[in-house]
Amino acid sequence: MSIIIKSTSDIKSSDITSKSVYMDRRRFMQQAFASSLLLAADAMLPVWAKRWPDPAQAPFRADDKLTSFEDITSYNNFYELGTSKTDPVKNAAAFNPRPWSIAVEGECDKPGVFDLEDFIKPYALQEYIYRLRCVEGWSMVIPWVGFSLAEMLKTFEPNSKAKYVEFTTLLDKSRFPGQSRRVLNWPYVEGLRIDEAMNPLPIMAVGLYGDILPNQNGAPIRLVVPWKYGFKSIKSIVKIRFSETRPKTTWNELAPDEYGFYANVNPEVDHPRWSQKTERRIGDAFWKPKQKTAMFNGYGEQVAQLYTGMDLTKNF
């Protein structure tokens, strides 16, 4: 490689980086290095450059063919960014997921408010390939980057009163234009029973396909509970609360006869307005028939024991 050294007379003054830009860049680089999440911390690079350093492979990997990155990032239910499936990708740029902090509160010994980077730092990121089944009757296979929810929750030392975990999405009309219309009772709230949350399957996802989580997929951090309908996997989380009583979750409160608290994927229990027996796998050719939906979305081996003795028709 040859290095061309220009004589000072060749350099135009406009080519010289101004001190302030240079200092900004320097400060930025220092911050970036200070963080172990070098790439994630950077909100200035284009989306395609925001990648996690190669995450390890998690033991949970669905064998199904992966849904394309394009489909995963252009077909979303994320009402905070609009109610149509294509709204979130269109409005994604308006939502800036930095700065971001997460409050952990309620029945635990180590509550606190954490900056996103500090929140993520203690956990090893892994790639989990999970099926995602939407309550509307379609499904995807997504390679998430994330870490175990159980491992994360244990850090905060939940006490014996912690029977449930509640998650809340950011409430901010200026960043979530969809919240200016009262389509849902904002902010979005979801929850799990503590034993469900402590199961090894659920993860906190911060990326997909190795990229940091695209805005329309719930940046910067979201929940993924693969045996439950997609609406349980709450996006853009700002608060985690341990509670003794069952959280009032958004869709369940809106239409309790249609969306249960548990919302386990179950082909035997129809949504009152449509069958849950089959699902359309996103990416399949349009002339292909839908495929059969599996009990617990195929994760029965890992989670069925959580519901022994429960009537899943009533506790849907």
Added chain:
Amino acid sequence: MLVISDKTVRLVLKPAVFIACLLPLMLLVVGLINDTLGANPVEAMTHVTGEWTLRFLLITLLVTPARQILKLTWLIKFRRMLGLFAFFYATLHFITYIWFEQYFDWAEIVKDIIERPYITVGFSAFVMLIPLALTSNKMMIRRLKKNWVKLHKLIYVIAVLGVLHFIWLVKADYLQPFIYGVILLVLLSYRAYQQRKPATPAEGRRCRRSSS
């Protein structure tokens, strides 16, 4: 009052409107071939055909008020075509459901029609459109005489069921079906108002002519 000759209507306007009415279908087919309908093309097909059914129903219902208010008598010549396009898109909507949504699972289809209110009303509206489409030709108009007008009043029921079908399938955001509902309400109110108002002889003549 804009007067347009029968010839212009027949040779220019009607073919132009016909092609325009086929545009949504053409765009859908092009999208399907080029795979630009997004991640869920079947959902796109269902939505596009359903939305255009509703739009054509409302446009058909708009013909009479537009003709009377704008005093454009020749507009009536488009009503049959527009109504038939509503039926055409409803048929495509129904086929999409039978074929791509249910994949000819007749047991599930029957269950859907019986148990799920939004499908019950949607299916009923589609069934009611069939006799209207079948009796839309000149021969049937002549044969059915006054009964033809009575039979074709079903369009009001069909439009209401169509909007209801939309409202009942929505998960949370009712804005879209609300817009269709408001337009339908305006169109129906206009007719209710016209009914109560004693018709002038001239209007009566126009109405009689229009139904042939």
